[in-house]
Every structure is written in C-alpha cells, then in structure tokens.
Amino acid sequence: MDKKLKFVITGHVDHGKSTLIGRLLFDTNSLPDGAMEEIRKTAEMLGRKTEFAHILDHLEEEREKGITIDTAQTFFKTKKREYVIIDAPGHKEFLKNMITGASQAEAAILMVDLNEGIMEQTKRHAYILTLLGIKQLIVAMNKMDLINYSQERFEQVKKELLAFLDSIKIKPTYLIPISAFLGENVAKKSDKIKFYSGPTILEALDTFEKTKSAEEKQLIFPVQDVYDVDGKKIAAGRIESGKVSAGENVIVLPENKAITVKTVEKFLENATSASAGESIGITADDFKFERGQVIAAKEDLPTVAKTFRANVFWMSPNILKKDENLILKVATQEIPCKIEKIERRINSSSLELIGENADRLENTEVGQVIISTEKPVVIENFNEVEEMGRFVLVKDMDISGGGIIIK
Ligand code: GDP
Numbered sequence: 001m002d003k004k005l006k007f008v009i010t011g012h013v014d015h016g017k018s019t020l021i022g023r024l025l026f027d028t029n030s031l032p033d034g035a036m037e038e039i040r041k042t043a044e045m046l047g048r049k050t051e052f053a054h055i056l057d058h059l060e061e062e063r064e065k066g067i068t069i070d071t072a073q074t075f076f077k078t079k080k081r082e083y084v085i086i087d088a089p090g091h092k093e094f095l096k097n098m099i100t101g102a103s104q105a106e107a108a109i110l111m112v113d114l115n116e117g118i119m120e121q122t123k124r125h126a127y128i129l130t131l132l133g134i135k136q137l138i139v140a141m142n143k144m145d146l147i148n149y150s151q152e153r154f155e156q157v158k159k160e161l162l163a164f165l166d167s168i169k170i171k172p173t174y175l176i177p178i179s180a181f182l183g184e185n186v187a188k189k190s191d192k193i194k195f196y197s198g199p200t201i202l203e204a205l206d207t208f209e210k211t212k213s214a215e216e217k218q219l220i221f222p223v224q225d226v227y228d229v230d231g232k233k234i235a236a237g238r239i240e241s242g243k244v245s246a247g248e249n250v251i252v253l254p255e256n257k258a259i260t261v262k263t264v265e266k267f268l269e270n271a272t273s274a275s276a277g278e279s280i281g282i283t284a285d286d287f288k289f290e291r292g293q294v295i296a297a298k299e300d301l302p303t304v305a306k307t308f309r310a311n312v313f314w315m316s317p318n319i320l321k322k323d324e325n326l327i328l329k330v331a332t333q334e335i336p337c338k339i340e341k342i343e344r345r346i347n348s349s350s351l352e353l354i355g356e357n358a359d360r361l362e363n364t365e366v367g368q369v370i371i372s373t374e375k376p377v378v379i380e381n382f383n384e385v386e387e388m389g390r391f392v393l394v395k396d397m398d399i400s401g402g403g404i405i406i407k
Contacts, residue, residue, distance in 0.1 A: 011111030022052030316400035
C-alpha cells in the first residue's frame with residue numbers, strides 16, 4: 001500500500017466540510033465501533049436528523065474525554081492507500097501550519113455549496129491554495145440534492161468558478177457534483193446525477209500522486225555546527241533531504257567547492273551512510289567546514305542567491321515595513337534580510353489588490369515581494385524542493401510571517 005496522502009478540505013463556512021469528512025469516515029468504515037450508533041441515538045433523542053457533520057463533534061468529545069481519535073488528523077483508507085485529513089482549515093492556524101511546515105498538504109478539496117454559490121471564503125481559500133503551490137485539487141460541488149440535481153444550476157456555478165480559478169491561475173484536477181449529506185458521488189457513484197460520468201471523490205483522490213519523500217530527493221545537508229574531535233573536523237547537522245555516503249563526491253555551497261565525504265558519523269553508532277531526517281556529522285580531508293554552509297549532491301544543485309521573489313503571508317499585528325531588518329530562516333540557515341520591494345500587496349480575505357509597489361504589509365495580508373539577504377542563501381523553488389523553498393520571517397524575535405519561494 002502506498003504511503004499516506006495528506007490533504008485539506010477548504011471552503012466557505014457551511015458549505016459542507018464537516019459533512020464531507022463525516023461521510024468519508026462513515027463510508028470507509030473508519031469510525032470507532034459504536035460511534036455511529038451513538039450519534040444516531042443522540043440525534044433521535046433531540047428530535048433531529050442524523051447529521052454527518054455531528055461525527056466530527058462526536059470525535060471531538062471523545063478526544064476531550066481522552067479517548068481515541070485526534071481530530072486535527074483524521075484518518076481513513078481506501079483499497080489503494082491511507083489518507084490523512086489535516087488540520088481544521090479556514091483558520092489562521094491553517095496558514096501558519098502550512099507555511100511553517102507543521103503540516104504540508106499534498107492535495108486539497110474545495111467545497112462549494114451549489115445552492116449558495118461562490119462566496120468570499122471560496123475565493124480566498126482557492127487563492128491560498130495557489131499561494132501554497134497545491135496542484136492536485138478537487139472542487140466538490142456540494143448539495144446537489146438541495147438544487148434538485150439541476151444540471152443547469154451546476155453548469156452556471158461551474159462556469160463562474162472556473163472563470164475565477166482561471167484568473168488566479170489554478171486549474172482543478174476534478175470538478176465533481178456531490179451530495180455530502182446523502183453520500184452521492186463521495187464513495188458511491190450517484191444514480192441521481194446522470195449528467196456526470198467522472199470519478200467519485202474517493203476515486204479522484206486515489207488518482208493523486210504522493211509528492212516525493214524527503215529521502216528520494218537530492219541531498220541537502222545544511223551545516224549547523226562544526227566540532228573538533230581528536231583533531232578531526234566534523235560538520236554536524238540534520239539532513240533535510242536525500243542521502244549521503246562515505247566516499248561520495250558532494251558540493252559545498254555557497255563556495256561551490258567539490259569535496260569527498262570521508263566519513264559519516266552518527267551518535268553511538270558506526271555508519272557509512274545516512275538519509276533525510278537524521279542528525280549526523282561528516283568529515284572530509286583538507287576542507288574547512290563552517291556553520292551555514294549547505295552540502296548538496298553534485299547533480300541538481302540548489303540555487304545560491306542574495307535576492308529572490310516570494311509570496312509572503314504576514315501574520316503579526318506588528319506591521320511589516322519595507323527595508324526593515326528581519327531574519328530569514330530557510331531550513332537551518334538564519335540570515336539577516338529585508339524586504340526590498342513589495343510588488344503586490346493583497347487583502348487575503350477579499351483578494352483585492354491594495355497596492356503595487358507598497359511600503360508595508362499588515363496583519364493577514366499577502367504580498368508578492370522581493371527579499372534580499374545579507375549573505376548568499378541556499379534556496380529552491382517551493383514546488384521543487386519544499387524543504388528549501390519554504391521560509392519564515394522573524395521580526396523582533398517572533399515568527400511573524402512566512403512564505404514560499406517562487407524564483
Ligand atoms: P462546514 O461549515 O463547511 O463544515 O459545513 P457543515 O458540514 O457543518 O454543513 C453545514 C450544513 O449544511 C449542515 O447542516 C449540513 O447538514 C448541511 N449539508 C452539508 N452537505 C449537504 C448536502 O450535500 N446536502 C444538504 N441538503 N445539506 C448539506
């Protein structure tokens with residue numbers, strides 16, 4: 001079975017996110033024993049219909065009681081693989097987690113209530129997905145039952161939505177008419193929605209690709225410290241991606257110097273190689289390691305730059321001003337920097353362009369900016385090597401914003 005695929009469900013409030021999650025869990029038999037029965041009974045007692053949205057409330061209660069499931073990470077599985085629905089989307093925390101890498105979604109479902117149509121958050125969330133570089137997207141056109149399965153209404157909202165998505169340069173992989181509430185086209189093909197013959201939500205998810213794991217990518221090993229042990233100089237740090245072995249020829253950046261790895265050192269362990277996620281040391285003959293260097297594979301070198309373009313989310317009540325001193329953190333590199341130019345200042349709720357060539361970003365605003373650093377920094381496009389393409393900005397000791405590198 002493939003590794004777990006992480007995705008988020010976003011969309012305007014009440015457009016059916018919780019209902020879809022409840023449905024997915026129910027239809028894939030992922031609920032703890034008896035949970036559904038209990039939800040049904042409670043609903044009956046209160047004289048209301050069983051709501052799939054209540055599944056999440058129920059899980060939340062269980063969690064509070066210290067039992068079973070963590071709702072921040074909800075799991076289910078299909079024949080093909082396991083899935084993790086991450087985070088409670090729509091919140092500011094969602095952005096923060098995505099940017100800082102606490103949770104990285106590989107795909108997204110955008111929910112649109114066909115009855116209500118496209119709303120402010122529909123647009124905002126779609127836009128955020130583009131900023132985060134998410135390419136695998138399902139638009140779930142929800143509540144088909146509420147519009148009497150009308151193809152006309154479906155086509156109308158679809159046209160409007162595609163025009164908007166086109167304007168922000170994102171193309172949904174699938175656009176699926178569903179009823180999350182009744183489970184139409186979620187796990188089972190609907191026989192009520194005759195005009196649609198494409199995949200269900202689960203079938204669509206199963207076609208998505210896992211992004212390469214950190215281990216499968218090129219070697220990136222930022223040097224965090226240099227130790228002198230018995231006259232041996234050891235460059236220590238954590239491997240961000242790829243693998244390294246003794247005897248391998250690698251490149252040290254930003255010097256762009258070729259060296260041969262002499263030994264790979266692990267704590268309390270004899271080793272000749274190591275891979276992503278491991279904290280190790282390496283040695284080489286005749287080379288002076290320094291903190292801040294990045295050791296990379298010969299092929300496919302990351303970029304070394306002092307200026308680059310990025311999308312930044314500002315998440316602090318303290319205003320970000322052009323040209324003020326900040327610290328940029330990319331992987332383990334920490335380098336003084338400033339925002340040299342704010343090309344576009346955007347209101348993340350309305351998506352309205354506040355200004356071009358702006359002098360600041362305020363709380364929750366998004367900017368397309370040019371960042372310049374005091375020293376060369378080793379970076380990559382976010383879409384290529386996520387670990388080197390994501391950064392946070394520190395102002396007055398606080399992580400106040402974050403972003404992704406475009407070029
Ligand atoms: P969220 O705020 O996006 O999580 O939305 P919920 O999942 O809480 O759904 C909001 C309301 O819409 C609830 O009363 C749901 O039962 C209802 N709802 C969600 N999906 C459907 C659907 O496909 N059909 C109908 N008729 N109602 C739905």
